[in-house]
Amino acid sequence: xxxxxxxxxxKLAEAAPIFAALGDDTRLHIVARLCGDxxxxxxRLADGASVSRQAITKHLYALEEAGLARSSRVxxxxxxxxRTKRLSTARRYLDQISQxxxxxxxxxxxxxxxxxx
Amino acid sequence: xxxxxxxxxxKLAEAAPIFAALGDDTRLHIVARLCGDxxxxxxRLADGASVSRQAITKHLYALEEAGLARSSRVxxxxxxxxRTKRLSTARRYLDQISQxxxxxxxxxxxxxxxxxx
DNA sequence: CGCCAACGCAACCTGCCGGTTGCGTTTCGC
DNA sequence: GCGAAACGCAACCGGCAGGTTGCGTTGGCG
Numbered sequence: 120x121x122x123x124x125x126x127x128x129x130k131l132a133e134a135a136p137i138f139a140a141l142g143d144d145t146r147l148h149i150v151a152r153l154c155g156d157x158x159x160x161x162x163r164l165a166d167g168a169s170v171s172r173q174a175i176t177k178h179l180y181a182l183e184e185a186g187l188a189r190s191s192r193v194x195x196x197x198x199x200x201x202r203t204k205r206l207s208t209a210r211r212y213l214d215q216i217s218q219x220x221x222x223x224x225x226x227x228x229x230x231x232x233x234x235x236x
Numbered sequence: 237x238x239x240x241x242x243x244x245x246x247k248l249a250e251a252a253p254i255f256a257a258l259g260d261d262t263r264l265h266i267v268a269r270l271c272g273d274x275x276x277x278x279x280r281l282a283d284g285a286s287v288s289r290q291a292i293t294k295h296l297y298a299l300e301e302a303g304l305a306r307s308s309r310v311x312x313x314x315x316x317x318x319r320t321k322r323l324s325t326a327r328r329y330l331d332q333i334s335q336x337x338x339x340x341x342x343x344x345x346x347x348x349x350x351x352x353x
Numbered sequence: 354c355g356c357c358a359a360c361g362c363a364a365c366c367t368g369c370c371g372g373t374t375g376c377g378t379t380t381c382g383c
Numbered sequence: 384g385c386g387a388a389a390c391g392c393a394a395c396c397g398g399c400a401g402g403t404t405g406c407g408t409t410g411g412c413g
Contacts, residue, residue, distance in 0.1 A: 131264055131265065131268055132261070134258075134264065135258070135259060135260065135261050135264045136259075137259075138255045138256075138258035138259035138264070139255075139256070139259030139260070140259070141251075141252070141255035141259070142252060142253070142254075142255035142256030142257070142258070142259040143252065143256070143400090143401080144249070144252045145401080145402095147248055147251065147252045147255070148248065150333065151248055151333070151336075153337075154333050154336045154337045154340065155336055155340060156340060157337075157340040157341060157343065157344045158344070160359080160360095161359075161360070162358085162359060162360085170401085170402065170403090171402070171403060171404085172359090172360085173361095173362095173402080173403070173404085174401070174402055174403080176360080176361080177400090177401075177402080178401085181400090181401095192360095194359090194410065194411070195358070195359050195360070195409065195410040195411065196358095196359060196360080196410095197359085197360070197361095201337050203333075203334050203337055203338075206330055206333060206334055207330075207334065209330060210327060210330045210331065210334075213323055213324075213326060213327045213330070214327065216267065216268070216271050216320075216323060217320050217323055217324065217327075219268075219271045219272055220270075220271045220274075220318050220320055221320075223271065223272060223273060223274040224274060226274070227274045227275070260370090260371080262371080262372095277389080277390095278389075278390070279388085279389060279390085287371085287372065287373090288372070288373060288374085289389090289390080290372080290373070290374085290391095290392095291371070291372055291373080293390080293391080294370095294371075294372080295371085298370095309390095311379095311380065311381070311389090312379060312380040312381065312388070312389050312390070313380095313388095313389060313390080314389085314390070314391095354413105355412100355413100356411105356412090356413095357410105357411090357412090358409100358410085358411080358412100359408105359409085359410085359411100360407105360408080360409080360410100361406105361407080361408075361409095362405105362406085362407075362408095363404105363405090363406090363407100364403105364404090364405090365402105365403085365404085365405105366401105366402085366403080366404105367400105367401090367402090367403105368399105368400090368401090368402105369398105369399095369400085369401100370397105370398090370399085370400090371396105371397095371398095371399105372395105372396085372397095373394105373395085373396085374393105374394090374395085374396105375392105375393090375394090375395105376391105376392085376393090377390105377391080377392075377393105378389105378390080378391075378392095379388100379389085379390080379391095380387100380388085380389080380390095381386105381387090381388075381389095382385100382386095382387090382388095383384100383385090383386095
């Protein structure tokens, strides 16, 4: 019922799609590429990749649905860029997890009054 | 060729499976549960869940393969706990991404000499 | 104006992921 | 010692994710 617990549960359903989006090799490559070189067109992204342009396109829309990227039409090209706010959402979730875990271990240790391996 | 760039590429192939493991709803629920309550048996984990015990078991081994959890046999139970070091690996990767992106945007701004929306 | 480059759309295929079910095995408790 | 609890193993299944291919559409360019 506490606010912190509610927000944690809410974040959970929100964080899973983000992790899922980052959990694919090709997609993580795209993210890294966009990250190192800044906004890029689909062709540019497909050039270095080991899969077809259409595959890249699909992955880009997957990243968009996860809120991790957005695009804009420029001439006959479509330029994609990262949405870093969403990345920090995932990061914050991981922080929260770690802290909760440490707290749980502390309580456990206090309860058993004996140190674990 | 620089060490930082090499480690970034190495981390990429290493980070994807972690994100993939966290990218499933059921699995993230398990992580959150383990996180809040400390080490738990399979039954305990399956009690609150909406899927069968076997599903939970499969997910636990998936988490183990990703390096996110480990188990030990205690009597007729198997107790599962988190491996937070692996979580921080993912966290560090996200940090790296954000920083690279900011740097890329700076370079881009310097190149175009005009601020983006 | 005609061509090519960059992209969008849609159909199709294949493998694997998430889940269930059934049954065997070990361990605790009485 | 016997039953039940907690778990392991294996087979099975439906659906969808990831990828390719083919073709249509739009915009730049000489």
